[in-house]
Amino acid sequence: MSIKKFRPITPSRRHMTIMTFEEITKTEPEKSLTEPLKRKAGRNAQGRMTVRHRGGGHKRLYRIIDFKRRKDDVPAKVAAIEYDPNRSAYIALLHYADGHKS
16 A cells, blocks of 8 residues: 655645555446445435535445455455445455355
8 A cells, every 4th residue: 555745846735645546456346236325415304404514525336345244154255455435444345155245
């Protein structure tokens, strides 16, 4: 995991660093493991604005992640490392021997 550091051309660039996406092996997410993510943007259940200064940003898809990992006896192989816009870590796509993806 490498980090790109910028040259100090401006005061804000002096401490700017970004991640290089060399570890990511797929450009598109696994379609069967994504679902739409409803943006709240500071609205409550009635649709009224309850928190100001929220909203905007880029449209995201939610990645379905198997946190329970109950397939202990089924061997799996890491098929790809994917980018997840909803968390600060990358996620691994697993292909199980029984054909299930996670």
